[in-house]
Amino acid sequence: MELLSFGDTGWGDELFFATLMTIAVSIAAMAIGFVFALVFTPLKLSKNKTLNVIGNCYTTIIRGVPELLVIYLLFFGGTGAVMYVASIFGYDGYIEINAFVTGALAIGIISGAYSTEVFRGAILSIDKGQFEASQVLGIKKSIQFYKVILPQMLRLSIPNLSNVWQITLKDTSLISVTGLVEIMRQSYIAAGSTRDPLFFYSVAAVLYLVLTFLSMKIINKLEVRFNKGY
Amino acid sequence: MISVFPSLLNGTVITLKLLISSMFFGLLIGLFFAILRINNNPLINKFAYGYSYFFRGTPLLVQLYLIYYGLANIEFLRNSFLWVVIREPYWCAIIAFSLNTGAYTSEILRSAFQTIKEGYIEAAQSLGVSKKITFYKIQIPIAIKQSLPAYGNEIILMLKGTSLASVITIMDLMGEARKVNVLTFKPFEAFITAGIIYLFLTFIIHNIVKYLEKKYGFQT
Numbered sequence: 001m002e003l004l005s006f007g008d009t010g011w012g013d014e015l016f017f018a019t020l021m022t023i024a025v026s027i028a029a030m031a032i033g034f035v036f037a038l039v040f041t042p043l044k045l046s047k048n049k050t051l052n053v054i055g056n057c058y059t060t061i062i063r064g065v066p067e068l069l070v071i072y073l074l075f076f077g078g079t080g081a082v083m084y085v086a087s088i089f090g091y092d093g094y095i096e097i098n099a100f101v102t103g104a105l106a107i108g109i110i111s112g113a114y115s116t117e118v119f120r121g122a123i124l125s126i127d128k129g130q131f132e133a134s135q136v137l138g139i140k141k142s143i144q145f146y147k148v149i150l151p152q153m154l155r156l157s158i159p160n161l162s163n164v165w166q167i168t169l170k171d172t173s174l175i176s177v178t179g180l181v182e183i184m185r186q187s188y189i190a191a192g193s194t195r196d197p198l199f200f201y202s203v204a205a206v207l208y209l210v211l212t213f214l215s216m217k218i219i220n221k222l223e224v225r226f227n228k229g230y
Numbered sequence: 231m232i233s234v235f236p237s238l239l240n241g242t243v244i245t246l247k248l249l250i251s252s253m254f255f256g257l258l259i260g261l262f263f264a265i266l267r268i269n270n271n272p273l274i275n276k277f278a279y280g281y282s283y284f285f286r287g288t289p290l291l292v293q294l295y296l297i298y299y300g301l302a303n304i305e306f307l308r309n310s311f312l313w314v315v316i317r318e319p320y321w322c323a324i325i326a327f328s329l330n331t332g333a334y335t336s337e338i339l340r341s342a343f344q345t346i347k348e349g350y351i352e353a354a355q356s357l358g359v360s361k362k363i364t365f366y367k368i369q370i371p372i373a374i375k376q377s378l379p380a381y382g383n384e385i386i387l388m389l390k391g392t393s394l395a396s397v398i399t400i401m402d403l404m405g406e407a408r409k410v411n412v413l414t415f416k417p418f419e420a421f422i423t424a425g426i427i428y429l430f431l432t433f434i435i436h437n438i439v440k441y442l443e444k445k446y447g448f449q450t
Contacts, residue, residue, distance in 0.1 A: 064428065064432040065428045066389075066394075068396070068397075069393065069407070069424060069425050072407075072408065072417070076411055077421070171289070174394075184292065184295075188295070191295075196303065197295065198296070198299075201295045201300050204292050204295075205284070205292045205296065209283075209288060212288075
């Protein structure tokens with residue numbers, strides 16, 4: 001237990017901040033994923049063949065390759081790509097991208113693919129009459145999406161989004177390979193310097209269990225709240 | 231692009247070996263825990279639930295590190311015959327992957343067991359078929375058929391999961407791609423080629439499962 005005390009002697013405070021980092025990365029990744037999903041869901045549902053193929057490629061490729069591969073590609077390839085773009089604009093220095101940004105972006109791209117599938121399923125299960133009714137009322141297509149479809153889509157997708165959140169939360173452990181100090185990385189450091197990997201990886205496992213447990217509780221509350229009118 | 235292919239193919243063989251052995255052990259573990267889950271004894275039931283909760287609630291990487299680095303810390307294990315197994319990263323990876331996929335498989339099978347129509351079991355009972363034979367000849371085959379689609383997803387998730395073996399020094403497809411990246415400083419070539427191979431494997435698994443579903447699954 002001494003190992004977990006706060007202050008200079010223990011690892012308690014380090015692990016605490018690492019947990020906050022995990023939560024921050026997960027939330028950032030989930031938000032980035034939402035943006036991706038809101039862009040790609042209309043593409044997947046579109047009647048235009050080309051747009052459809054683009055949407056399908058995104059979800060198929062991202063869900064078909066390991067998460068680690070996306071992270072490595074962004075981490076090792078991202079710096080080169082950014083420096084290449086900068087060199088076009090006449091900047092030749094070394095640019096290092098923040099590990100947090102790369103990590104959140106990589107996990108965000110992955111969770112976006114899952115969210116896209118969830119949103120697509122939700123939109124498909126919205127009653128046809130809703131689309132027709134809003135058309136009859138003369139509501140513009142763009143407003144129809146934001147005011148009629150989006151609210152219903154969000155409500156219908158909460159149960160499945162909670163799965164996506166769990167996946168995202170667990171995927172953030174993979175960012176540790178790039179050096180971002182979240183739960184996994186901090187346990188690795190602590191295990192290395194105290195030579196007690198069993199203890200610290202067990203602590204990491206417990207921390208993840210607590211996070212998944214708490215988020216389930218919160219999501220269940222949200223679900224009840226969003227379903228109030230039904 | 232072509233020059234990196236041979237070493238990546240070597241890695242692919244290891245990835246497939248890892249996948250097949252962990253799916254095999256995982257299926258056995260999953261079946262075992264699914265049977266415990268539908269047991270009426272609350273203690274056995276809780277134990278099986280705890281197992282699946284732990285392995286589904288923590289990242290695979292934590293489980294892998296716990297087994298690879300953590301188990302070596304236990305003096306008792308280091309002196310026993312098990313040390314031969316757990317000092318090898320390859321076996322550690324298979325243990326971690328099997329336990330992980332076993333947890334998911336047990337959930338898939340449990341829900342399949344619970345959705346079997348009562349009528350099948352009642353029909354078997356009225357024909358005088360014993361409980362044991364009902365279980366082996368009726369409940370298990372139906373459960374496996376019903377869970378084919380979900381199990382197909384689980385195989386693909388596990389294929390992606392095997393890439394984690396590369397962080398404990400196993401030279402699987404991901405490990406080889408990392409090596410190519412380090413040696414040549416060409417991240418795009420290395421990782422995109424590996425990605426194409428992974429996609430190809432996913433595609434094959436997807437189609438095999440689809441074929442099996444068509445052949446053995448329920449037509450509803």
